[in-house]
Amino acid sequence: MDTTVANTGTEGKTWGGGNKPLKASYGKMMMWFFIVSDALTFSGFLAAYGFSRFKFIGSWPIADEVFTHVPFFHGNYPMIYVAFMTFILIMSSVTMVLAVDAGHHMKKNKVTWYMFLTIIGGLIFVGSQAWEWATFIKGDYGAIQTKGGNILQLVNADGKRVAISEIALNAEGERVQHERNSGLWFVDEGTLPSYTVDEVYNGLVANPDVLVRTQIINEEGEKTVLSREESLMRVKDDGKIVVEGANLIANEYGTSLFADFFFFITGFHGFHVFSGVVINIIIFFNVILGTYERRGSYEMVEKVGLYWHFVDLVWVFVFTFFYLV
């Protein structure tokens, strides 16, 4: 084996190999690599959201009118709940970084407690997001979708929203949901909305102070409200189906893309939080079992911490672009 070069004679020199110019371990570097690529994935989604929003800049839903609910409270409180969620996530980031700090000092008990609190924070956040989704899917006032796919909402003379269910009156010739047993066995359809457009139209005729509000944003930055004659005409001529709540095809808040992006981006983020919680739990048990104590280093906590902070970082942007701007 004399032909094998054992020494290059360049040991200790800059290009002699074995250097760690970035002074970071392999695992930490790879976590940063992953974070950069994941950040690009998220910015791809958010930029696509921006694209659609710029495309429909004159008719995009106003977030303050969509996300107005707080659990256990009635009334109209835009922003409050999502601000709470943001705070929870930042707070769990803080307990995470405290766990990392305690890990540097090899304090097993403190790391355990801080990891535990981080997991709790993550669970509260995921739960809140589930609630937010449920409220969004359920909707509250209902709206009419036109043949062109636009949304018509109802307001009273003061500009306050009026629910479809408040005014709808019975109409003749109501359709029955088509099921497989009443025709071709391979043809069926989804649940029909609780009201038909005719019922809403009758209600509109019977309530002279109710007007139609379109998607179009006027110069004051508010949605355009039509006159009484236009309102009746719009619903009669263009109304196609009543929309309650939101799904991937239609939503009562406005452009269908709005709900699509909401589900996709907050869903993808929520999935990150969920997997973050799972990884945190694994690390938590490793801490309890003393794995890192024996290893002599809590760097694993630091690595999972990087991921957890990244999830927080993404939320900061989602918060801005979905709820603020």
Place this chain on the structure above:
Amino acid sequence: MAHAHKLEILRGLIKFKSNTQKIWGVLILLSIVTAVEVVLGIYKPEALMTKVIGMKLLNWIFIILTIVKAYYITWDFMHMRDETKFLRRMVVWTGVFLICYLVFILLQEGGYIEGIYSSGFIKRDF
């Protein structure tokens, strides 16, 4: 692993005694920024509705405050402040360059399509 933490934020304006103290300090800073965002988001002051470079001043404020928050999360929670200069640049410059590029292209294109719709060549409000 380096245990030395840089303990000053805001270019040395605030110096902390320990890393734990710095973490709480950054939390307070982030909470204040979020609170400002929420208050502005709820009240939407009329004075901030003027357009600056194609967007409302209020929206510019939101975006700048978001970047401020992102900076502190990365620098202090993710310990970017304590990493070597070139690890920092590898991550931040790559990300910032690619994201700016993508955002510019997509928003430009979105604005163009909006122009086509609003100038009436394509009808989509039936």
